[in-house]
Amino acid sequence: xxxxxxxxxxxxxxxxxxxxxxxxxxxxxxxxxxxxxxxxxxxxxxxxxxxxxxxxxxxxxxxxxxxxxxxxxxxxxxxxxxxxxxxxxxxxxxxxxxxxxxxxxxxxxxxxxxxxxxxxxxxxxxxxxxxxxxxxxxxxxxxxxxxxxxxxxxxxxxxxxxxxxxxxxxxxxxxxxxxxxxxxxxxxxxxxxxxxxxxxxxxxxxxxxxxxxxxxxxxxxxxxxxxxxxxxxxxxxxxxxxxxxxxxxxxxxxxxxxxxxxxxxxxxxxxxxxxxxxxxxxxxxxxxxxxxxxxxxxxxxxxxxxxxxxxxxxxxxxxxxxxxxxxxxxxxxxxxxxxxxxx
Amino acid sequence: xxxxxxxxxxxxxxxxxxxxxxxxxxxxxxxxxxxxxxxxxxxxxxxxxxxxxxxxxxxxxxxxxxxxxxxxxxxxxxxxxxxxxxxxxxxxxxxxxxxxxxxxxxxxxxxxxxxxxxxxxxxxxxxxxxxxxxxxxxxxxxxxxxxxxxxxxxxxxxxxxxxxxxxxxxxxxxxxxxxxxxxxxxxxxxxxxxxxxxxxxxxxxxxxxxxxxxxxxxxxxxxxxxxxxxxxxxxxxxxxxxxxxxxxxxxxxxxxxxxxxxxxxxxxxxxxxxxxxxxxxxxxxxxxxxxxxxxxxxxxxxxxxxxxxxxxxxxxxxxxxxxxxxxxxxxxxxxxxxxxxxx
Numbered sequence: 001x002x003x004x005x006x007x008x009x010x011x012x013x014x015x016x017x018x019x020x021x022x023x024x025x026x027x028x029x030x031x032x033x034x035x036x037x038x039x040x041x042x043x044x045x046x047x048x049x050x051x052x053x054x055x056x057x058x059x060x061x062x063x064x065x066x067x068x069x070x071x072x073x074x075x076x077x078x079x080x081x082x083x084x085x086x087x088x089x090x091x092x093x094x095x096x097x098x099x100x101x102x103x104x105x106x107x108x109x110x111x112x113x114x115x116x117x118x119x120x121x122x123x124x125x126x127x128x129x130x131x132x133x134x135x136x137x138x139x140x141x142x143x144x145x146x147x148x149x150x151x152x153x154x155x156x157x158x159x160x161x162x163x164x165x166x167x168x169x170x171x172x173x174x175x176x177x178x179x180x181x182x183x184x185x186x187x188x189x190x191x192x193x194x195x196x197x198x199x200x201x202x203x204x205x206x207x208x209x210x211x212x213x214x215x216x217x218x219x220x221x222x223x224x225x226x227x228x229x230x231x232x233x234x235x236x237x238x239x240x241x242x243x244x245x246x247x248x249x250x251x252x253x254x255x256x257x258x259x260x261x262x263x264x265x266x267x268x269x270x271x272x273x274x275x276x277x278x279x280x281x282x283x284x285x286x287x288x289x290x291x292x293x294x295x296x297x298x299x300x301x302x303x304x305x306x307x308x309x310x311x312x313x314x315x316x317x318x319x320x321x322x323x324x325x326x327x328x329x330x331x332x333x334x335x336x337x338x339x340x341x342x343x
Numbered sequence: 344x345x346x347x348x349x350x351x352x353x354x355x356x357x358x359x360x361x362x363x364x365x366x367x368x369x370x371x372x373x374x375x376x377x378x379x380x381x382x383x384x385x386x387x388x389x390x391x392x393x394x395x396x397x398x399x400x401x402x403x404x405x406x407x408x409x410x411x412x413x414x415x416x417x418x419x420x421x422x423x424x425x426x427x428x429x430x431x432x433x434x435x436x437x438x439x440x441x442x443x444x445x446x447x448x449x450x451x452x453x454x455x456x457x458x459x460x461x462x463x464x465x466x467x468x469x470x471x472x473x474x475x476x477x478x479x480x481x482x483x484x485x486x487x488x489x490x491x492x493x494x495x496x497x498x499x500x501x502x503x504x505x506x507x508x509x510x511x512x513x514x515x516x517x518x519x520x521x522x523x524x525x526x527x528x529x530x531x532x533x534x535x536x537x538x539x540x541x542x543x544x545x546x547x548x549x550x551x552x553x554x555x556x557x558x559x560x561x562x563x564x565x566x567x568x569x570x571x572x573x574x575x576x577x578x579x580x581x582x583x584x585x586x587x588x589x590x591x592x593x594x595x596x597x598x599x600x601x602x603x604x605x606x607x608x609x610x611x612x613x614x615x616x617x618x619x620x621x622x623x624x625x626x627x628x629x630x631x632x633x634x635x636x637x638x639x640x641x642x643x644x645x646x647x648x649x650x651x652x653x654x655x656x657x658x659x660x661x662x663x664x665x666x667x668x669x670x671x672x673x674x675x676x677x678x679x680x681x682x683x684x685x686x
């Protein structure tokens with residue numbers, strides 16, 4: 001039994017005595033204890049060693065007081081499970097030496113046995129679940145198919161995702177084959193995460209905003225909906241397609257339980273676009289965590305008054321950045337606890 | 344007298360026999376003749392030598408058939424005119440060795456004599472105007488104050504503009520002082536561009552989309568409006584605040600004559616948000632120029648049918664990328680000329 005199930009009740013649309021709060025990338029580089037482990041173990045060692053991943057996952061629960069844990073992992077474990085090499089070079093971001101270009105490349109991708117290939121994530125979830133001992137819910141996650149395709153085709157981060165979009169626009173049948181393969185293994189993976197202890201799962205479509213509204217409907221939305229539909233009887237699903245305010249209306253009518261909102265959508269507009277029909281999560285500008293604490297508190301109060309305390313999960317509009325002082329992160333969380341009490 | 348004044352008539356809200364078309368960054372790296380000059384002269388030599396800037400500006404008029412010329416220059420000439428060094432390293436983007444951090448830094452900035460410091464741009468405009476010989480209108484431009492602040496504080500490009508936003512959120516009075524100084528010199532600069540031959544001016548707020556709707560209203564919008572108000576009796580002004588769909592309603596009610604739209608806003612939504620009250624410019628996904636030509640033509644036809652042929656300037660939703668084949672760029676322009684005939 002969970003001692004604090006605010007997040008899950010908010011996702012079910014139930015009234016909560018106060019707004020739950022967590023932060024994307026809350027287990028990350030702004031925490032000195034994370035930096036100590038980072039100095040000793042490289043990125044994929046941290047991800048692939050359940051004891052390390054669990055320890056990192058728990059750090060912000062103890063140190064910042066968030067209402068949920070999100071497993072420390074990476075969205076690029078899926079390309080790895082599909083058979084592609086992923087390198088993570090300090091300060092340079094991820095890179096994939098071999099990219100997807102042809103039918104042959106796609107045919108060679110594995111989509112079976114997600115639970116076998118990513119057993120280390122499942123072990124990390126089980127271990128974290130045990131160590132949490134019911135304090136707060138545990139969130140599993142995966143990248144959305146469009147975002148994973150971006151990396152698999154482009155081979156590294158990009159401002160414009162030209163190559164990924166060129167692939168989609170010139171070889172749409174191949175793109176859809178690839179998106180479907182990613183979707184299939186992601187569904188298995190997320191189901192396995194729930195079986196291993198995740199109370200809810202979030203799907204990060206970090207690069208959905210590179211697509212026009214029309215292309216989002218072709219290359220991103222159908223696969224997000226497939227995942228949401230496949231998971232809905234397993235656990236509540238939170239979709240976070242960053243930069244796609246234009247899709248909020250459609251996604252609010254989906255089987256998802258929650259929608260992540262980035263900071264470029266005004267809270268009241270997000271409520272209007274989603275017709276008050278779904279739990280919203282977000283959307284504090286991560287850069288505002290660099291402002292003085294009184295400014296943070298003021299902005300949190302405004303955010304909550306605009307979203308309202310019902311069907312709302314306070315979060316950032318994107319991941320917390322490494323340069324945020326821990327006491328600023330804690331001030332954000334504390335302000336939600338203070339101003340997020342339901343009236 | 345202009346032989347082709349489609350662009351100016353569209354900006355005045357007049358009916359045109361067909362939709363005018365130009366492309367952001369149309370004088371750029373996708374053109375082989377540009378690459379020849381790039382191989383011989385470094386970036387600021389190309390910008391600061393009127394004969395080179397004029398020759399580059401004219402290339403797409405002759406070779407791609409666009410309905411307007413936009414002067415070859417850079418938004419970072421304003422920080423240079425204000426006294427900051429700007430380096431442009433091939434493949435790495437711009438950098439400013441000395442960034443703005445304090446009152447003293449701001450006090451040291453020059454805001455006088457824009458026409459003197461940027462005489463080479465004005466000479467390039469005059470020369471281009473002469474060589475155009477009335478074929479098409481000539482567009483001048485500048486960066487918007489928020490976007491220029493981003494570079495002056497951050498010192499280089501950024502995905503998140505954390506430092507610029509931290510500066511604004513922790514030292515708002517300094518930020519507004521800096522924004523006002525940039526605004527003042529930019530207004531003088533744009534007036535001088537009009538005097539030198541620019542028929543219209545565009546203000547690029549490339550990083551406006553890094554701000555929340557509330558912060559856009561504080562740090563970006565007031566300065567865009569100041570520029571638009573100051574220029575309106577000199578030449579039609581086009582504002583292009585990328586990524587700020589949320590501001591379209593307010594900006595449509597401004598003194599600007601046109602609004603640039605990025606590809607992440609559906610044309611019909613852009614018309615709704617601006618209440619059909621202003622000329623819109625955009626918004627073809629630049630990556631779609633990499634698609635096969637029949638797909639480009641189809642997408643152009645759809646775009647025009649959604650924007651309508653009245654009060655519309657066909658363009659990309661962002662700058663053309665270096666990897667676009669010239670015949671694809673030309674197919675885009677030709678498709679507008681074919682499908683953009685007013686009915």
